[in-house]
Amino acid sequence: MEQPTEFSNNWESFIKMLLHQLDIPTKEDIANINKRLDKLEQLIYQSHPSSRQKNKSRTPRKKSASSIVLNIIGNHPEGTDFKTIKAATGFDDKKLRNIIFRLDRIKKIERVSRGIYKRI
Structure with missing residues (x-):
């Protein structure tokens, strides 16, 4: 019965030696690295907690064309008429017509007469 334990001890030592010589990390090494990374991430977050919030508030949202x-x-x-809208926005005719069509379809504006639009 002593032979299997000696054989298993020799086998384990052989594997450890092989891993060490080939510079292959073990599960313990990887676990230690993960713990250290977690600590570093926590330190970074603690030192700059509001950096993400500041970046979001600095960039104003761009309004949609509609x-x-x-x-x-x-x-x-x-x-107001089409010419006034075009002059105020600077959009080309096709884009402006598509926007007006969509706004009319979803009932945000109404057509008073040809080329005259009013907000509902």
């Missing part, structure tokens, strides 16, 4: 057109139409309660 909301820009809707605001311009809303500034004229009696209604």
